[in-house]
Amino acid sequence: LVLLTPEPTSLTDAYALIKVLKLTHGVEHFKVCVNMAPDHKTARDMFIRLHQACDTFLSGVSLDLVGVIPRDTGVRKAVVQQKPFCMSDPQSPAAKATLQLARDIAAWDAPENLDGNIKFFWKKLLFRG
Template identity: 30%
Template sequence: MNDQAKKLRELVDTNKKNQKVIAVSSGKGGVGKTSITSNMAVALSNINKKVILLDGDLGLANVDIVLGVKTNYSIIDVINKSKRLEEIIVDYNQNLKIIPAGSGIEDISNVSENDLIDLMDKLNELASQTDVLLIDTGAGISKKVMTLLKNAIDIVIVATPEPTSIADAYATIKILTLNYKRKDIKMFINMAKDKQEAQNVFNNMNNICEKFLNTKLEMASYSVFDKTLPNSIKSQKPIIQYYPDSSFSISIKRLINYFFSQNIKLIDNPIKMFFNNLFGRM
């Protein structure tokens, strides 16, 4: 416990130097965590932020697939102590480093909390040389996910308008608030029909959290269902680069504006915006 408190303090100290640690999580899988973190990481690297993207989804890793990078080793090799952290890091570009997770590891229950704390220690060291540490966590409220979340300065919970996704997101927020005393939880409402639906889902969630958990949420960003995203994932190219004006890319820019007060213009071409609107993609 003492050890954890120490790590947390170190991360807070890190944050004082204007560095951010952002974890993106959810109650349910398949809601867009990897799409959001991968594209946010690329977009931040493009505006000259030094970024580390940690694929913390030990069960079902896919940052490497979304970004089309080859990985030989993973964070599991670091936990097993067969590789050093520096040896498994993949350079995506000059500013973005990726720490791959082990794919297809079904049983991670034998990764001890101490090993994870040890890993956070190594990450702290690395994070001190960068501007942003982005963590793509696994879904759900397992102890492993909590260890990653506890150390994050900012937590973004992703949910879609589906009732199961909302219920699971609420369960995660409840645990974070009651057991881990987290405040200021942010939300990303994904795959909504339109802006209004995203706003409604957020308002409902916020009302319930205020009433039953005495905590307020903030909507960091939202996205509608964007047909260009699955295509860009199939071709392993980040949508933010290849369709920068797609509604999903705009939602990522909105997320960056929220955290970094960057004022990135959300759309640069009003004609494209008109067509996006016409096809219901805004």
């Protein structure tokens, strides 16, 4: 899961991460979530820009937009209160979107052929049991 925010530096960092994982570890399929999006159009635009960069410079990479976490003033309030925003205001837009994303991730099938390097790390971290 690659997390992206609607900022140019985030776009650059997300692309760099995808490039390293593709070239060094052979990862070709990525799920993308746009965080702190002011609206769905902006989130979609950021995803499209990342997708276009990958299509242009990295052959064989596929991206899926799997979540959008909206910009939410409740998150800032929770930070000031030093509380998790999902607990501080569970009905806030960001909390609802984050909880939905967590449910979606929990329902994903475990990838097959997890072998070595970073794949082994993620397998251990995400698929305990």
